[in-house]
Amino acid sequence: MGLGKVMLDWPVIRQFRSGDLLGRGPAVTSERTRELTPRTNTADHVARSICPYCAVGCGQRVFVQDGRVTQIEGDPDSPISRGRLCPKGAASEQLVNAPNRQTKVLYRRPHGTEWERLDLDTALDMIANRFLEARRAHWQDHDDQGRRVNRTMGVAALGGATLDNEENYLIKKLFTAAGAIQIENQARI
Secondary structure, eight states: OOHHHHHHTSHHHHHHHHTOTTSOSGGGOOHHHHHOOOTTTTOSEEEEEEOSSSSSOOEEEEEEETTEEEEEEEOTTOTTTTTOOOHHHHTTTHHHHOTTOOOSEEEOOTTOSSOEEEOHHHHHHHHHHHHHHHHHHTEEEEOTTSOEEEEEEEEEEEEOTTSOHHHHHHHHHHHHHTTEEEEEEGGGO
């Protein structure tokens, strides 16, 4: 390709040749840009969801292709966010697709220096046993003034901002039923 042909293909020259003096039309679009396809066009289906990060409840459109989340955008039909997402909400696709996301249970024994994998049933049994042991060891029927309290100070809950309302509701019910009174959520702190 000669120098003259290369120069005629420069965007500024294409702008003047096509009459697009402000550079807002196809004259400034490269061939590579014209060949790109948005990830949202190739999605098999779009699911509607709510952003998990805070209590605002911004609507999300989750684009799925071949069973994998490919993009998450704000839902323009949401009366709360009207298609907008904060930086955390816009990056929530990384919650499921991050290459460093842990998908196996890892456990490091007391005084251990290495992590080891556990199967989920073993890990849940360990958690349940420790929960019940702490509850039993710190159970209070009455406080210092003789009032009936039926509580435990050996168990506390701290929820995370990526839990949805339903999960937080169930956690609150579980810990309250177990007698815990120290129940908090990271979104409030």
